[in-house]
Amino acid sequence: MATVLQFLSTYGNELLLKTWEHLLISIIASLLGILVAVPLGIALTRFPKGAGTVMGTLGIIQTFPSFAILAFFIPIVGVGKIPAIIALFFYSVLPILRNTYIGVTGVKRSLLEAGRGMGMTGWERIRYVEVPLAIPVIMAGIRLSTVYLIGWATLAAYIGAGGLGDYIFSGLNLFQAKFIIAGAVPVTILALLTDLLLGRIETWVTPKGMRKMKEAA
Template sequence: METILQFLSTNGGEMLYKTWEHLYISVIAALLGILVAVPLGIFLTRFPKGAGFVMGVLGVIQTFPSFAILAFFIPLLGVGKTPAIIALFFYSVLPILRNTYTGVSGVKKSLLEAGRGMGMTGWERIRYVEVPLAIPVIMAGIRLSTVYLIGWATLASFIGGGGLGDYIFSGLNLYQAEYIIAGAIPVTVLALLTDLVLGKIENWVTPKGMKKMKEAA
């Protein structure tokens, strides 16, 4: 315990910077995943025959070892944060895409017909009917993906991406537990806090009627 406190007093400033680096890599990758996966998931609900193929391809990509994905981008993008973010982006897409597709596909056809009867265009039905009703399922995918990314972002240190993985792998190489603890505990705290914040956002964007239905259930 004394060694850990001494480490924190000596490296507190650097630790804060690496925590910010770690969060930056994870959040940017998650945002890219959201920007791609949510529209693609909605698009695939219009072409369900292609949905299985797209998700199958992404599922295969997710089976690739993380190190292999990172190594693949080094010749193309070099080392640093950019290849780390791109590699993590590929891992973020599938959970968000799958949940978006499931959530939007699960909207009752009668509600869509009602919207059509009110003169809504296809875009208006997506914006005012399908996405609001699918929000809880979509947000569940975003939460799952983001929490996973925070854990996977420790691998960014292998290609010079920085973050808390630097401490973890330095501790493993030097056989110093304080380095491992200094990296592992903040990663866990970041994951828990991020899940909490995203839970609050989910509650904020979920339509009031759906909140009442969840409470009644």
Template sequence: MQALKQFLAENGDELLLKTWEHLYISLIAVLLGILVAIPLGILLSRTPKAAGLVMGVVGVVQTFPSLAILAFFIPILGVGTGPAIVALFLYSVLPILRNTYTGIRGVNQGLLEAGRGMGMNGWQRIRYVEVPLAMPIIMAGIRLSTVYLIGWATLASFIGAGGLGDFIFNGLNLFRTDYIVAGAVPVTLLALITDFFLGLLEKWVTPKGIRDSKEAVV
């Protein structure tokens, strides 16, 4: 306990800064993934033949080692926050894209016909029928992607992007357990807290009728 107090006294400000850097890198990457993957998933739901090819390509990118992706962008973007965000963005796409595609394709066709019968055009059916009904599945992909990225963002310190990975790798190099714990514990807490708040957001954006039906099943 005394060692912890001493560490916080010496490194408390830096710990707060690294936590902010870690959260910033992770959330920006997820936000970019959302902006790209959700519209792309909706588009692919209209072209199932192209969906298989795109999903395959994105899935292959997902299998690349994180360090390899980071190293690939160094000659192009240099070191720092930029290449780290781009690499994490690539990793964020697949879960969100796959869940968006699955959720949109799983919407009851009878409800789409009802919307068409009410005079809705294609965009209105997407906005008022398909996306709201698919929202729980889409949000599951966003939550999964965000938790993964918060963990993977520790590797960003290898290319000078900062974050809590700095504490972890400094601790490994210096054989300092307190540094390792100071990096690993906040990463875990960030993942849990972020997932909790995304769960609240999921309830808020999910239509009440769907939310009530899910709770009734549970």
């Protein structure tokens, strides 16, 4: 305990700054992934023949090592937070895209026909029928992607983007376990808290009828 307090008294402000940097990088990449993947996933449900190609391509990109993606963008945009966010963005897209596609295609055709019979336009069916009913599946993809990004963001320190990865790399280079722990423990806490928060948001945005069905089950 004394060692922890001593470490916090020495590096407390720096630890808060790096935690903020880490969270900022992760959240921006995740938000960009949501902005791109959710509309694209919905669009692919209208063009199912192209869905396999797009998801296959993104799946191949996800097999690339994280360091390789980070290194690829260095000659293009340099080092720092921007290439880290871009690399993490590519990793965030596939889980959100796949879950959006699965969630929307899983909506019962009878409900869509009912919406069409009520005179809803294509956009209105997306907004009022498909997305609300698919939101639990979409949110599951967002939760998975964001939690993964928080872990992967530790590698951003490799290209000077800051974050808690700085402590982990410093600890490995200096053979100082306290720095490794100072980086790893907050990352774990951030991931758990983020998953909990997104779980609450998922419950909040899920239509009441679906919530009651889940509770009953």
